[in-house]
Amino acid sequence: MRKLLIFVFAAALLIASCEDKQKRTKNSNKNQTQVEATTSNDTTNKDGEAKADGNKEDSKTDSKPKYPELTNENAVEFLTQYGKENPENKVLIETELGDIEIALFEDTPIHRANFIYLVKQNYFEETFFHRVLPDFIIQAGNSDMRSTQEKRAELGRKYLLPAEIIPGRIHQYGTVSGAKEYRRNPDHRSAPYEFFIFLGPLSSTTHLNGMYTVFGKVTKGMDVVEAISELERDSEDWPLRNITLKTSIIE
Helix, strand or coil: CHHHHHHHHHHHHHHHHHHHHHHHHHHHHHHHHHHHHHHHHHHHHHHHHHHHHHHHHHHHHHHCCCCCCCCCCCHHHHHHHHHHHCCCCEEEEEECCEEEEEEECCCCHHHHHHHHHHHHCCCCECCEEEEEECCCEEEEEECCCHHHHHHHHHHCCCCCECCCCCCCCCCCCCEEEECCCCCCCCCCCECCCCEEEECCCHHHCCCCCCCCCEEEEEEECHHHHHHHHCCCECCCCCECCCCEEEEEECC
């Protein structure tokens, strides 16, 4: 009888042990499956987000206007059409010394369109008033930053603007004109990226009138122009203190 009881007790322990092992095995498998499912879902979500972001980025890229590199062969046609589609003629120039507002003339359409184009392409950001002459001019649109040369390379290095010299229009206090290359430029074509604001007396305009296109005027901020012109400068009239431009369209 004692042997029978011992046998029954041992059998019960063996069955209980097997059930515990099965329960642990099932729980272990369930946990493993849950971990794998979570990992799989995370991967799917990340892939989905990456694809969504990629599509969004592509959409942004596609939404940006793609303009050709400007050359002497295509600049006039491009800027003529651009001017029709972008009729703005008032620009704000922000500097650390104050703001300057400029109105662009309608009868110099190529120069107006080019200036608006450069503003909208953010060309003037990180450029300076790089030449200052008290009681004469301040000139802007260049810098010693690599970014300036990269922007010119992207927009077009090899184009000039045809002269739009209006008979009887002279340089006066606050007029805005296109800079140009002095040599090998008998047609008085303007360099597209640089401009100057005139401050000097009329007596100093004899070599400017009829030679440079006057395409706008300062309507507000001549006190800022005066302050910039009086900055300390080096032997090449480059200010020792960089005054950067930030430009935007007013209307």
